[in-house]
Amino acid sequence: MRRVLLVFLGGGVGATLRALLLWQLAGWDSYLPASVLLVNLIGAFVLGMIFVLADEAGLLRAGTRLFLAVGVLGGFTTFSTFGWGIDLLVGSGQSPAALIYLVASVVGGVLAVALGMMAAREAVGLLERGALAVLQRLNARGRRRFGDVRVDMASIEAENRDGMR
Amino acid sequence: MTPLVLLAVFVGGGAGASCRYGVGRFVGERYGGDFPLGTYLINVSGCFLLALLASLLPATNANTTWLLALLGTGFLGGFTTFSTYALEGVLLFLDGNHRLTVLSLLGSIAAGLVAAAAGAAVARLITAV
Numbered sequence: 001m002r003r004v005l006l007v008f009l010g011g012g013v014g015a016t017l018r019a020l021l022l023w024q025l026a027g028w029d030s031y032l033p034a035s036v037l038l039v040n041l042i043g044a045f046v047l048g049m050i051f052v053l054a055d056e057a058g059l060l061r062a063g064t065r066l067f068l069a070v071g072v073l074g075g076f077t078t079f080s081t082f083g084w085g086i087d088l089l090v091g092s093g094q095s096p097a098a099l100i101y102l103v104a105s106v107v108g109g110v111l112a113v114a115l116g117m118m119a120a121r122e123a124v125g126l127l128e129r130g131a132l133a134v135l136q137r138l139n140a141r142g143r144r145r146f147g148d149v150r151v152d153m154a155s156i157e158a159e160n161r162d163g164m165r
Numbered sequence: 166m167t168p169l170v171l172l173a174v175f176v177g178g179g180a181g182a183s184c185r186y187g188v189g190r191f192v193g194e195r196y197g198g199d200f201p202l203g204t205y206l207i208n209v210s211g212c213f214l215l216a217l218l219a220s221l222l223p224a225t226n227a228n229t230t231w232l233l234a235l236l237g238t239g240f241l242g243g244f245t246t247f248s249t250y251a252l253e254g255v256l257l258f259l260d261g262n263h264r265l266t267v268l269s270l271l272g273s274i275a276a277g278l279v280a281a282a283a284g285a286a287v288a289r290l291i292t293a294v
Contacts, residue, residue, distance in 0.1 A: 007186040008179035011243040015178020016171055019238050023166050040247040047248035048255070069249075070186055075178045077247035083212035083277035084219060087285065106270055109251035110258075117255075 006063055010071015018076050032094075032101040033085045036078065037108070043077035044109045048116025049123075057124045170234045177239020185244050200265050201253040204246065205273050211245035212277040216284030221291065 018039050025035035050069050054060035060068070082105055089098035185207050192203035218237050222229045250273060257266040 008183045011182020012175035012179035015243045019174045043248040044251040073248045074246040075182045075243040078242040079208040079245035080211035080215035080241045084281045087281045113251045113255040
């Protein structure tokens with residue numbers, strides 16, 4: 001039930017953001033629905049990022065991932081407006097615009113996901129290098145202050161096991 | 166865009182996303198294949214329903230603006246998804262499953278266009294009666 005509520009709230013937020021953006025960008029749509037195209041490409045890029053952050057790097061909790069991926073981005077992007085929009089263009093004799101819209105959506109969507117994944121991997125790498133640099137500095141500072149301390153790994157691991165139970 | 170219309174979009178979008186989550190899990194529990202069947206069925210049926218709805222409720226009618234916002238922009242916009250469709254296509258490609266990549270990316274659109282045309286045709290039948 002908590003999971004359905006997360007998806008509901010995320011979907012509501014995403015759909016509202018989409019409505020506001022489409023309303024703001026309505027002036028772009030004289031040749032083809034460029035506003036819908038932009039919304040879908042932004043959503044595909046961000047979902048590519050979230051996939052890497054959650055499923056590859058393990059940085060997002062399951063509830064956060066559900067809220068963002070299934071809720072917000074699922075609600076923000078839309079396939080029905082896209083499909084119906086192509087039919088409308090074809091029906092009004094604007095087949096070239098329909099074809100451009102279709103190809104830009106599919107090729108652009110795939111590229112946007114791939115770019116989002118690459119950007120997130122880059123960001124995770126930066127975070128990891130930053131964290132490592134901080135730990136190394138702290139380690140060097142500790143050695144200066146306390147000298148070489150012999151660490152009993154066996155007892156630390158035993159403590160960790162107890163803590164996880 | 167009035168606050169009432171935005172509220173209708175929010176509620177419709179939340180309900181649509183929840184239905185997508187439910188349908189996705191229902192299909193996922195019964196279909197074990199690699200093809201993203203849940204997203205496919207959701208997107209194709211959403212195209213049919215949006216074409217039907219938009220043909221029956223013209224956007225120019227101010228009295229039905231909130232209904233179109235609730236059911237069209239909200240529910241069907243939130244029910245169908247482009248981001249998951251694109252992500253699943255990329256993941257199939259990265260898995261080396263090129264046949265299913267093409268089937269998912271192009272098959273969804275082909276079926277969605279036919280479904281939308283069918284929705285508009287059904288709307289014409291209804292208004293002709």
